[in-house]
Amino acid sequence: MSEERFPGWHGTTIVAVRKGGKVVVAGDGQVSLGQTVIKGTARKVRRIAPGGRDIVCGFAGSTADAFTLLERLERKLESAPGQLQRAAVELAKDWRMDKYLRNLEAMLIVTDGAELYVITGAGDVLEPEHDATAIGSGGNYALAAARALYQYEPDAEVIARRALEIAAEICVYTNGNMTVESISK
Template sequence: MTKDDFPGWHGTTILAVRRGGEVVVAGDGQVSLGQTVIKGSARKVRRLGKDGREVVAGFAGSTADAFTLLERLEKKLEASPGQLARACVELAKDWRTDKYLRNLEAMLIVTDGADLYVITGAGDVLEPEHDVTAIGSGGNFALAAARGLMETDHSAEEVARKAMAIAAEICVYTNGNLTVESIRK
C-alpha cells in the first residue's frame, strides 16, 4: 500500500482566540481514519517550556510529525528564551529546508500569551488577523464561528468553546471532547 492509497487521518480542529490579555487554544479530541472514528479523546493542545517561558501549542496533522515539530520548537525556545517569534521562524526555516523535516505533515498554532502564530511546513510563520486563528479539518468552521462571536462580550474561553461546539455540529471530523489551555502575558 502506498501513501496515496492510504485513506488518510482526519479529525482535528484547533482554534486560538486572543482577548483581554489572554489567549485560549482549544482542540477537539477526534481522530478519524477514512470514515471511521479511531479515537475520540486525543489531546492535541499542550503546554511547552517551563520557568515562566511557557508556550501553549496545538497541532493538526500526523501526530508523530507534530510531536517531532513540538520537540524541535522546544529546543528552539531553549536556545532563544522569551523569543517566540525567533523560535518559530527558526523552526519554519528548518522545516522547509531539512531533507527529513520537509516531509512532515502537520501544522502548529503556538502562543506565549503575547504573540500568536501559525507555523506551516511551507515555511510560513503567520500572525492571525482579528485575534483568531484555526487549523485542521474543521478549522474554517471554528474560525468563522469565532470571528462572529468576537462581536460579543464573551471571554476568550467562552468564544473558543462556543466556536468549537459549532464546528463539531458541522464538521464530521470534529467532536465536542475539548482540550482547552489558556495563557496570559
C-alpha cells in the first residue's frame, strides 16, 4: 500500500493452507488507522460462486479496491468457467495494464479447492511452493507459523487457525477475530 496515498493504514492477515484434499483460507478482522483500531470485525475472506462453482477469496488492502477486483474476477470466471488459473491471469493482466485498475491497492488469495493463487497488482499470479501462503501486515508471521506446523498437523484448518492466532500474538495490526472458509477439490 502506498504510504503517500494511504498514510498509516494497516491491517489484515490472510493465510491459506492446502492439505488433505482441501484448502482453508483464514483472515483476521482488524482494520487500523495509525495506532487506532477502526474496526475489529471486518470480514476479509469470502466465498463467491460465479457460474455455480465456489471460489474462496481472501483480500488485504483497501476494501473498496478488493471488492472491485473480486467483481472483475467473478466476470473473468463467468467467461472461463472452471478455469481459475486463466481467470486469475486475465485479472492480473487487466490490473497491471488498465489505468484505473493499476491504482487499486489490494492483494488477493483465491482458490477453488484444487488451485491456490496470490494475485497482485504487479501482474503476479503466484502459486505457493509449500501449500501455504499469506498476505497482509501479519502475512509473514502467519506464513512462517503455517509452514512450521505443516509437517506436524494433518488438518489444514487447524494449521490455518493456529497460524493466524500466532500472527495475532505478534503483529499489532492483526487480531484474533477470524473468518475461516474451507473448500475441497
